[in-house]
Amino acid sequence: MERKSSNRSHDGTQGVYTHSSTATGTEMEFSVFLPDHEDGEKLPVVFYLSGLTCTQANVTEKGEFRAACAELGLIFVAPDTSPRGEGVPDDADGAYDFGLGAGFYVNATEEPFAKTYQMREYIETELPALIGAEFPADMTRVGIMGHSMGGHGALTIALRNPSAYKSVSAFAPIVSPLNCPWGEKALTGYIGADKAKWRDYDACALIEDGARVPEILVDQGTADNFLEGQLKPELLTQICEKTGQPLTLRMQEGYDHSYYFISTFMRDHLEWHAIRMKS
Secondary structure, eight states: OOOEEEESSSSEEEEEEEEEOTTTTTTTEEEEEOOOOOTTTOEEEEEEOOOTTHHHHHHHHHHHOOOHHHHTEEEEEEESSSOOOOTTOOTTTTTTTTTTBTTTTTTSSSSSTTTBBBBBHHHIIIHHHHHHHHEEEEEEEEEEETTTTOOOOHHHHHOOOOOSSSEEEEEEEOOOOGSSHHHHHHHHHHOOGGGGGGGGGGGHHHHHHTTSSOOEEEETTTTTTTTIIOOHHHHHHHHHHHHTTEEEEEEEEEOOSHHHHHHHHHHHHHHHHHHHHOO
16 A cells, blocks of 8 residues: 555545555555544544545545544545556446446446456455555444445445445435436446346345345435436335335435535534444
């Protein structure tokens, strides 16, 4: 692991790091905010998964999480959204919603993406092991959250691994890739045409198939231009009501899909995670 930068901020240290990933076979970059702490103290961790077109830099620079994390004693980890580098395949047409910056947190099985697009393995296994080894992190107290494509990632990863996460929340998540154009394109390209194989990467399908977490928090802006065509939070509400999966869905009047929205409610989410880290 190599540290690219380190900055003092809000009674803590904001760092950006790179390392050679065995999951993706590429160099991967991530950021970590580490609050000040006592020697030997282990802190709970929140992983934040970003959305389409993003790197770790978007939330690191615009997420406004550091003051809250310092007060709450939370380590904040933000990975990239896809492998990158020479030889990493991209969308053939250079579109924003597939390929670089759009890994969808899946383990790709279709060529030419299968070799490097192993973001599920990276987020579920490799990165947590690295954080636990290199930082004063209590890996028995871990939460996960994300935005849009990253909200999809956070929900599906927590639902598949309920014992690994104390809490899960999302901002404007893609709740059902089986039922939206972004998901259709991404899962066809990465996983293939057999939709039965997509269910592992669809929060609504996972819940329908029996996956459970203690509770889910979702914030969604009513002025989000992707609300009806791509995000469809009503599908998550319907399946949670049908199955008894606890869900708090807050429709935030007038907010869009941007970091103006995310940063407004970031503290709420971090406080929500912190409370559940104590149990």
